[in-house]
Amino acid sequence: MASQLVATSTETAPDQSFIFTPITATNEDILSEKSTAELLNKWGLTHSLFKSTFSFDKLYKEYQSEKIVRDFFTDSSNFMFFHSPPGKSINLNVDTLKIIPMTCTVTNMDFFDRLYVESSAEGPGLVKKSGNICGCFEEMFYGMYIGDELRKMFVSDESDQLGIFSESEMDEFIYNLLKLVCLGGTVNQYEDTLQPYLEVVLQLYRNLITVVKDPISEEIRTSSLVYTVTGYNQDKLIFPSNHVHPQNCLACIMKLKWGILSAGKISHDFVSALKALPSAEHQVVAVAARNEKSAQEFATFHTIPKFYGGYQSLYADEEVQIVYIGVTNPQHLECVKQALVHKKHVLCEKPLGINCREVEEMVTTASANKVFFMEAVWTRFIPSTNALREELISGSIGEIRYIHAEFGIHPIPLPARMSDPDLGGGSILDLGVYVVNLTSMVMGNKRPSKISVSGSRNDKGVDESAYFTLEYPGDVVAQLACSAVVQMNNTLSVYGSKGYLRLATPFHASDKLETSDGVREFPFPQSDAKYNFRNSVALCYEAVHCRECIMQGKTESPIMPLEDSWVVCGILDEARKQLSVKYPQDI
Numbered sequence: 001m002a003s004q005l006v007a008t009s010t011e012t013a014p015d016q017s018f019i020f021t022p023i024t025a026t027n028e029d030i031l032s033e034k035s036t037a038e039l040l041n042k043w044g045l046t047h048s049l050f051k052s053t054f055s056f057d058k059l060y061k062e063y064q065s066e067k068i069v070r071d072f073f074t075d076s077s078n079f080m081f082f083h084s085p086p087g088k089s090i091n092l093n094v095d096t097l098k099i100i101p102m103t104c105t106v107t108n109m110d111f112f113d114r115l116y117v118e119s120s121a122e123g124p125g126l127v128k129k130s131g132n133i134c135g136c137f138e139e140m141f142y143g144m145y146i147g148d149e150l151r152k153m154f155v156s157d158e159s160d161q162l163g164i165f166s167e168s169e170m171d172e173f174i175y176n177l178l179k180l181v182c183l184g185g186t187v188n189q190y191e192d193t194l195q196p197y198l199e200v201v202l203q204l205y206r207n208l209i210t211v212v213k214d215p216i217s218e219e220i221r222t223s224s225l226v227y228t229v230t231g232y233n234q235d236k237l238i239f240p241s242n243h244v245h246p247q248n249c250l251a252c253i254m255k256l257k258w259g260i261l262s263a264g265k266i267s268h269d270f271v272s273a274l275k276a277l278p279s280a281e282h283q284v285v286a287v288a289a290r291n292e293k294s295a296q297e298f299a300t301f302h303t304i305p306k307f308y309g310g311y312q313s314l315y316a317d318e319e320v321q322i323v324y325i326g327v328t329n330p331q332h333l334e335c336v337k338q339a340l341v342h343k344k345h346v347l348c349e350k351p352l353g354i355n356c357r358e359v360e361e362m363v364t365t366a367s368a369n370k371v372f373f374m375e376a377v378w379t380r381f382i383p384s385t386n387a388l389r390e391e392l393i394s395g396s397i398g399e400i401r402y403i404h405a406e407f408g409i410h411p412i413p414l415p416a417r418m419s420d421p422d423l424g425g426g427s428i429l430d431l432g433v434y435v436v437n438l439t440s441m442v443m444g445n446k447r448p449s450k451i452s453v454s455g456s457r458n459d460k461g462v463d464e465s466a467y468f469t470l471e472y473p474g475d476v477v478a479q480l481a482c483s484a485v486v487q488m489n490n491t492l493s494v495y496g497s498k499g500y501l502r503l504a505t506p507f508h509a510s511d512k513l514e515t516s517d518g519v520r521e522f523p524f525p526q527s528d529a530k531y532n533f534r535n536s537v538a539l540c541y542e543a544v545h546c547r548e549c550i551m552q553g554k555t556e557s558p559i560m561p562l563e564d565s566w567v568v569c570g571i572l573d574e575a576r577k578q579l580s581v582k583y584p585q586d587i
Contacts, residue, residue: 018071020054044185069099094231102226104173123160131193154179173226177201210280256547259320263289263298267326269536271302272529276540288314315342329424333358340365345372351433352565354585359569363562372550374557375565381541383522384513397496403478405435408488418484426462432482434508437568439478445564453578463581509535
């Protein structure tokens with residue numbers, strides 16, 4: 001029996017039970033597919049193998065595996081929806097559950113290539129290169145007559161082929177699927193060749209397990225969690241039957257459901273980037289904007305099922321698990337706090353706050369509500385930046401001596417977000433946050449011992465350009481520049497005693513890292529979407545990281561920790577102070 005549970009909605013207090021809802025069978029049910037169904041019937045499995053699918057109402061985390069399984073079996077109403085074979089029923093009177101995680105890491109059928117072992121003087125074969133299964137003297141095992149080496153490997157401790165797979169590999173879900181179909185049911189017409197078994201195993205595996213390509217490492221991996229479950233009453237096995245049934249399992253897939261706050265340009269790019277990720281892992285379920293028409297148009301364009309005019313409805317939406325906040329800078333504080341007190345995880349665009357006081361207030365609220373909270377500094381999660389960080393950790397360039405970074409653009413006309421003090425405008429908060437944040441990362445989040453800033457302001461008192469000199473302990477100097485009126489090269493360079501590292505233009509979303517030994521390229525995921533900002537598909541990397549942290553029960557990121565947001569904001573506050581740039585929030 002395989003029952004697939006797909007996570008759907010919000011996290012609540014840990015003592016509350018998961019509530020399950022059956023999902024009507026669809027044409028994706030592999031057990032109903034004609035060719036597969038015919039083979040399963042031939043192997044005697046039609047009346048002993050079935051699948052039921054349920055959704056559940058809270059954000060699932062890996063460490064909650066035992067709780068979610070126990071909640072499922074505690075509610076006997078779930079069993080009435082099991083698609084059990086005709087004439088059979090599920091025994092509900094379970095007082096003890098045994099829940100064992102099953103390994104599920106295989107992503108390629110090459111895993112079974114080792115089965116092709118020809119007979120030799122050293123011992124019998126297993127499967128010939130032609131695909132024919134090698135025979136053996138017929139013996140009785142567990143009430144079954146076994147007459148070939150493949151099935152003997154699955155049931156006999158005396159098989160000459162036991163060493164082909166390690167103990168951990170024999171725990172793999174896909175290995176146990178092959179074991180299941182090869183051994184079959186009570187009335188089983190065995191195959192003479194391996195291929196039909198592999199074809200059915202591949203179809204079952206694809207149907208039950210989600211295999212995805214990690215957009216950061218480009219590694220192919222599974223995103224499903226599998227458990228073997230057996231139920232007992234007064235120490236007697238009764239579930240899924242009164243006989244040992246090692247193939248019983250639950251396959252759990254955790255999908256992170258996003259709510260989008262603001263229907264602006266950066267929100268458009270973020271949602272478009274999410275589409276480059278596996279739909280089994282990320283889904284946008286709602287969008288909210290101050291203007292309902294804007295929210296509706298955004299939802300229609302991105303095929304989002306729900307839209308709200310105003311933010312409160314999104315906070316209260318129980319399906320939303322994490323809120324992406326892309327509103328203007330002055331709105332960050334209130335929107336973040338409201339989302340956090342509604343127990344939503346939060347990814348908030350940079351700068352996190354107008355000043356350190358706001359950042360401190362947000363962090364305090366997040367801590368009190370025990371939810372994940374991170375500043376959306378997407379640059380820290382881009383593969384080229386990861387490579388730069390790894391080079392620094394390895395010491396490839398020796399001791400850091402000098403850092404140079406610049407981010408300057410000259411848009412005409414200048415957008416209000418970069419020139420209006422009421423919107424928290426200015427080059428420092430819009431562009432300077434990038435050069436300072438990456439410098440802080442390079443320096444291990446150390447606070448500079450001296451900050452010197454010069455620059456220029458517009459007629460509204462907002463900074464147009466800012467030039468930083470940061471001095472760090474150990475005689476390290478960083479010279480940084482940001483400008484909304486000067487086009488710059490937009491690179492970041494780190495010079496050490498043995499070499500240098502350089503993120504190519506645009507460094508904040510670069511797909512290239514230059515080193516003393518050459519240039520390394522890091523292509524972004526393919527995307528047909530139209531973006532407002534260059535290389536915005538790379539926003540997907542921070543979303544991947546959020547999901548990983550939430551699944552692991554973390555409340556902040558190890559790559560963009562809240563302490564880093566605090567240190568960076570402190571440098572930006574000091575820069576504005578030296579340039580006499582003040583916002584209403586500073587009073």
